[in-house]
Amino acid sequence: NAGVTQTPKFQVLKTGQSMTLQCAQDMNHEYMSWYRQDPGMGLRLIHYSVGAGITDQGEVPNGYNVSRSTTEDFPLRLLSAAPSQTSVYFCASSYTGWVSNTEAFFGQGTRLTVV
Amino acid sequence: GQQVMQIPQYQHVQEGEDFTTYCNSSTTLSNIQWYKQRPGGHPVFLIQLVKSGEVKKQKRLTFQFGEAKKNSSLHITATQTTDVGTYFCAGSGGSNYKLTFGKGTLLTVNP
Numbered sequence: 001n002a003g004v005t006q007t008p009k010f011q012v013l014k015t016g017q018s019m020t021l022q023c024a025q026d027m028n029h030e031y032m033s034w035y036r037q038d039p040g041m042g043l044r045l046i047h048y049s050v051g052a053g054i055t056d057q058g059e060v061p062n063g064y065n066v067s068r069s070t071t072e073d074f075p076l077r078l079l080s081a082a083p084s085q086t087s088v089y090f091c092a093s094s095y096t097g098w099v100s101n102t103e104a105f106f107g108q109g110t111r112l113t114v115v
Numbered sequence: 116g117q118q119v120m121q122i123p124q125y126q127h128v129q130e131g132e133d134f135t136t137y138c139n140s141s142t143t144l145s146n147i148q149w150y151k152q153r154p155g156g157h158p159v160f161l162i163q164l165v166k167s168g169e170v171k172k173q174k175r176l177t178f179q180f181g182e183a184k185k186n187s188s189l190h191i192t193a194t195q196t197t198d199v200g201t202y203f204c205a206g207s208g209g210s211n212y213k214l215t216f217g218k219g220t221l222l223t224v225n226p
Contacts, residue, residue: 031212040124042218043158043203050212058213059116090157096212104148104205104214106157 002026006091006107013081013114021076021110023091029105030096032074036060036087037109043090049074050096081114088112117142119206121217129225134191136220138204147180147187148214150203158203161189196224 007022025032033048035058045058049068063085065077074093078085088111094104118141128134138147146165150158162171164180164187171178177190187206191198201219 033214035216040218042121043205043216045213045215048213056213059215092158092214094214103160103163104150104158106159109157 004091004093004105004107006089006110008110009108011110011112013078013112015081015083015114017081019078019081021078021089021091021112023074023076023107024072025074025091025093025105026072027093027095027105028071029093030071032068032091032093033058033104034064034066034074034076035090035092036085037090038087046076046089078112083114086112086114117206117208117213117215119204119215119217121204121220123220124218125221125223127223127225128194130196131193134194134198134222136189136202136204136222138187138189138206138217140185140206140208142208143184144206144208145184146207147184148205149178149187149189150205150216151200152203152219153200156200161202191222194222194224196226198222199224 004025030051034046035043047066049055091107092104095102120139148163149161152158169180175192179188201221203219205216207214
């Protein structure tokens with residue numbers, strides 16, 4: 001049972017480069033989301049999706065794009081990397097219950113450094 | 116937008132002491148969840164509270180959801196070194212299922 005798989009685990013980018021962080025889940029969860037974690041800042045929501053074809057912005061969406069073409073995959077694209085995007089990125093998924101989410105499952109994280 | 120505030124940011128205790136972290140939301144929540152993140156790891160779900168005034172226990176951990184569904188707490192009795200980590204609360208409200216996390220409380224335990 002793979003759960004939520006994130007790739008890569010580590011990445012170093014140069015300023016201005018673009019890249020895609022991959023996230024896949026095999027639990028048939030409708031809800032998927034991306035967070036970034038910085039020291040003292042907790043987990044800040046970047047983008048989220050409540051199903052294939054539906055995405056919405058979180059609290060820190062600038063500089064990031066997402067798409068949800070399938071239930072399983074929710075890639076995060078960095079358009080033009082900046083040092084301020086150095087962070088640990090987590091993908092999470094959960095089942096959307098009748099009125100609220102159930103338990104969120106997190107991937108192992110991607111440690112991104114932009115130089 | 117919805118904001119979830121968590122205090123304290125850090126807590127250092129001697130092994131055997133109790134520990135409490137508090138969570139407050141700017142809006143009424145439909146549910147609140149608690150997660151634990153070990154150093155270098157990813158957040159792991161602990162529990163979800165849904166009902167007003169709900170109290171749940173997991174061994175030495177006690178979770179409470181306020182009557183107004185805007186605040187919550189996690190209490191650990193007689194901490195152990197295995198309790199070390201960051202504890203996050205996360206709330207969702209409304210119909211968009213967006214889950215907002217607090218900044219977390221880092222717990223360290225001196226053996």
